[in-house]
Amino acid sequence: MRYLVFCIVLLFTARITLAQPIYAGRYKTIFTAPPANVPTVKTPDAPLAGNGDIGVTFGGQPGKLQLFFGKNDFWRAYPVYPGGGIALPGGLDLAIDALKGAAYYAEQVPDKAIIHANFTKGPAKVTIDSWVAATRNTVVIEITANTTCTIQPTLWATEGNTSINNKGVTGNVTWATRSFENTPLLEWPCHVALAMRIPGNNGANDKIIVTPGEKKIITVTMYTNNDRSDWKTAAIEEAQSLTTAVIQHMYAEHLQWWRRFWQQSTVQIDDPVIEKYYYTSQYLFACASRAGKFAPGIWGPFITKDSAAWGGDYHLNYNYQAPYWAAYSSNHIELTHNYDQPLLDYMNKGKIHAKELLQVNGIYFPVGIGPKGLCTTRWPLTPEEMLARYGTTDNRIDSGYKFLGQKINAVFGAGNMLMRFYSTYDTEYAQRIYPYLIACAGFREDYLKLENGRYVIYMDHYYEVMPNLRNNGRWRHQLGDVNSTLSLGLVKMLFKGMIEVSTFLKKDLHRWARWQDIVNRLSPFPVGETGGRLSLQPVERSPVERLQQPTGLSRVSIHGLLLPGGVCGPVTDSAFNTILLNDVAHWKDRMQQKGEWGNTLNNGIETCFPAAVRVGYDADEILRQQKDRITVQSFPNGFITQGGGGMETLSAVPMTVNEMLLQSYEGVIRIFPNWNHNRDASFSKLRAYGAFLVSSSLRNGRIELVKLQSEKGRTCVIQNPWPGKTVQCIRNGKKTAILSGQRFSFDTKANETIILKAI
Template sequence: MNAAFPAFLCAVLFSAAHAEFPAPENDLVYDTPATVWDEAFPLGNGILGALVWGDGAPLRISLDRTDLWDLRPVPEYHAPEYNYATMRQWEKEKRVKELEAMYDNPYNRPAPTKIPAGRIELTPKGAAFAGARLGLADATARADLGGVKARVWIHATEPVGFIELDGVESLDVRLAAPAFGGQEPGEAKPAISMGDLAQLGYPEPVPRSGADFQAYEQEGWGGFRFSVFLAWKQDGDTWRGAWSISSTRDGDNTMARAEARARRALEGEWDALRASHTAWWENWWGQTRVSVPNRAVQRQWCLDTYKFGAAARGNTPPITLQGPWTADNGQLPPWKGDYHHDLNTQLSYWPCYSGNRLPEGLGFLNWLWDTQDAPRDWTKRFFQMPGLNVPMTADLNNSQIGGWRQYTHSSTTAAWLAHHFYLHWKFSMDRKFLEERAWPWLRDCSVFIEAVTAERGADGKRTLPLSSSPEINDNRPEAWFPSITNYDLALIRWLLGATAELADELGRAEDAAHWRGVLAELPELALDDDGGLSVAAGIPLKESHRHFSHLMAFHPLGLVDAANGDTDRKIIDASLARLDRTGSDYWCGYSFAWLGNMAARARDGVRAEKALETFATAFVLRNGFHCNGDQSGTGLSKFTYRPFTLEGNFAAAAGVQEMLLQSHTGVIEVFPAIPETWKDASFHQLRAQGAFVVSAARKDGKTVSVEIVSETGAAPRLRSPWTGEVLDLSNPAIETPGVVIHREKNRWTLTAAG
């Protein structure tokens, strides 16, 4: 190994680390006020959320807490006829109305649902909106209201929000509870929102107020309660307020707890909490950084990485459809603000792996683990089979809440969730996690899959009696396909192979052999006449569709990969070509974000950049929220609505990272999928499988440096960005032309010579 270590290397690798990041041009800056909730400045810390909007007459701060839920049960899902065998029989008998009544229609009721926490309205005398900025670097919203300057933030780790107004002559303060009662539920029918909050039928809130506070306690369904407390004090023309929300999930005395948090923050800890908040966000941005020359893509990555930092923590509920930013418009949130496990939760956590945010990603896995009793009970009651499956639509307890039956009662939902347990193990190499979480989860999912695929198809292979491909054919009877779909088959094949792999890692040879034996009894993936992945055998993708479920084997599962050779390369090319032919008429924003990931995996940087730029310029609102529909007016999609959901944001962030670093084959590749026009690009501390932390820089169209840190001490394998050869860096004598290689303990640095 060449021991030379050019002095400029540190500057190349770490110059970005000391620059201001994210740069101020990535902030949200408004010259006109946000007049609707979904264009507000988002703040959050995983448990509390806030949306800051309005023109100052009033300044609105919409409040949220991520464990505020109406968890009333669905009675149909406890009926005697609620079981898999009956579902199969009704499907065979074409009893569509009965199937819809049992499985689909309950979702159209107001509850169960995520619920909001109300709103603070502040109206300073003489307020006149002059501009506002959300600083990503310190997660603080600022507004210029003429003579009054406002600053709003939520502490990064403590359940308290803060408001500071300077230049206040007089101020009207109002804490408003959501309108939860007074309206009978209307006829249950499919919609994005199930109607007004008032249909929930809660009693009126119990308000409290005094000279320096306003508060209320709200009773929800089944004895659930929460309290919101806002305290304030004024010193001269400076007004400071602190607020908190407590629910019965914290304990019984919700009002006292919320008051104690708010007053403690206001009266004695303001400066210390501000300092610790700022330090947390400095660490967040110092952890991982990327720099790419496409302005729209770079800014969207910064906005989405900020949102992930505001929405995800290891010890809070995981990200729902809207995360900690439940709708504040008097309506129930889009699609109940629930957990959708056929795409939404999975895409929401894609960026945490290569993005080096594993502690935040654990919030999802911890929740899946801690709530598994409900899915296990459901698996036993509904399927009447051993092992573990998970409902596709779920509430805070991960209980089934229904909707389109072909997906909500899918047999493979837990298998996709298992992929996240697997990814955490591969990116962390945390042995304890492998033994205590990943292996048990994958094993139990495989036990269920072995049972549910016991029947044989005409080919003599294992099959699923009811198989679907989200969300092709919507909830029409033909959404159950005549043979197993590539969506289900890919997940099953991946799960069994991964379970065997983990068994090998743990020295469980008998288990590994068993699961490989079950895998051998499954059919191969189905191909269409062009050689691409079809929806099911003999059924190609025939029209534009928002969900690329038939391509799961390619991405994210990696069963089909160009690294496997020309055969797989042709399958990938044909599959993407069919997407081009069917077009984007019925795509959502997340479709473009997912395409960015797939194109990057296919090493097509031009296509990846175009997809991610399209997402950033056409499918987000001005605050960066993914709104599903095309806002460009250019006909990119016939969906032009604007329901906000987060999975598109986080899938887009993952797509940028996939362009810059890949490691799913066991070989680290830097800049594997960037367009030639990206002459200068860099990233600092992205994460590769094997628990390697990687930094790299590209200048004038050439890679100039790579740094790899091994957290386990194992040596990495790197595809040289200079020669294309695979370098086994465990070899102390390794050399490669034109490259200087230096190792210091568990750190390898490679730089272009000269």
């Protein structure tokens, strides 16, 4: 019997392992027409590639292709947008006269992270493969043709917006630079160099003659002064070193990096549409985020214009945080290494804001920041510009910074930190984020009011409150929210997290009693009656009448309660969860058209769908609604588009699916918690709270087994995957304990693998 169990485990593991590269590769995206939304200040609709720092947007027509090169660390560090924010370094034009009017075909291939394009005109066919080296600062373009053709490459750096530009030729390298410096209010200088090399061409600016049977290669190497102080020299010298042999080695490293990435986890749910967006979303986020690099802003490195919408900044009332959410449970922790740095860098300014504007301790953050302590969200610098854009001349609101009535932004930023901590229980990481968390706690300890035995939150608004042209600059009458569900949920999340992290690190234990008191006596989430049932109310009190009505669970309240808040759900409070579940059931009542379930056409697809899973809404209906939403508003490259942002939608499908297959909030692991058990599914190495990697499969209505890999040797608490049955625990191939009950727990050892199987 032991041998049979061992064989089943081997077959299960082998099936998933062998499927990993296949699943990433099978879901390539196909383009049969040139992109129509390039250049743009928002998400491009073109084929995309990247290495978590450099992004390539493959634009243009066959006769004149245009590759746009974005870079996460190239910013105009100016505190007002438009004008400030992430900037476009430049690009490469490829003029191919023989392909004017040619048929367009391109593929975005996720397993190899390449853009594969074919252009045909009559018998002529040109193939162009483009990729961004996973381990280098270089873009590679490989060109083959079945007939002789001429290509004129033109490297360019974007001009304007106060930049200083230069270009030249050094040996066989063509280069272009762009710099922002010596401008009033610029917080730090930023420089970028683009260096092009065409191995085999004698002259740097020569036309490329492609003949049948040969491959021509163009490389573009990019460095900024944030990469290294000798940014220009480094780009040119590295470009000069790129021989054909070096490029081949670089490609082998590139494939190896992506192979490891796809092996970190996998899911199979036998739904081609959802699986395609699951893997494409993972691909695009991996193209946009990487350890040791600047974090991606709203549009990631897929920048095709200066003055991107909202400056392409780090918007802290969900846009910045959301793209990372699925990476934790998908076991792509390395993609989240860059998240914390902008928040840590802004702490000094945040402390000044708290003291000067609110006379409290801790940190207070505006709605938008950038890297290296940059504030991107100042009001316009002149009353005249303020009047033109916002309907009032008062540009000294909150000393000129956009807080927009919300005091929750710093705590909102802590949500991702806690998600990663619970997922890894990494001591070094806990020590890194602890100063930030304790500063958030200090602010809230000072700001909360204890009244009639409960803690109350004043003037922390549910929605952004600000002057604009629609209200003719009249907005102060909207101030006055009391106990916003957004703030209540995130504050509870913070103090529950403070207790856990401080206990883990054995720090500030004398403050534990106060934090627990806040958790216990924080005002309850407001509810009211509508249509004969209880429903969530956005705030307890507000001068805005509609916010005092029980309008139900929605995107903003979800942020506080469920994601990233994590303080509600069936495990936490089943009675309150019933109210939230009923609210989700009534989302259909407000639909005006197919695809707007949860009111997610403007914002919220990354929030509402996984929240519906968490509260226990019907899984099949959620997937149907999500597919309708994708059909209504998405691009061929896999981006699901919405009004308020870009990168955040990349967590929508992965987070929804992961939550269906595995949940672990409140430290309780649940296997296939919200999945139709009549549909086969499997997953491998999804990450659960407690630092566990979990694998399982569901076949013919039955969970076959559960495999747990314990990274840190913590106690595992799991809801019985086989209700009413006893469970055999197998450690290192040997049967040990017999487990029973609705929920059971057992100790583990670091790096131990445990198999659970129903008896």
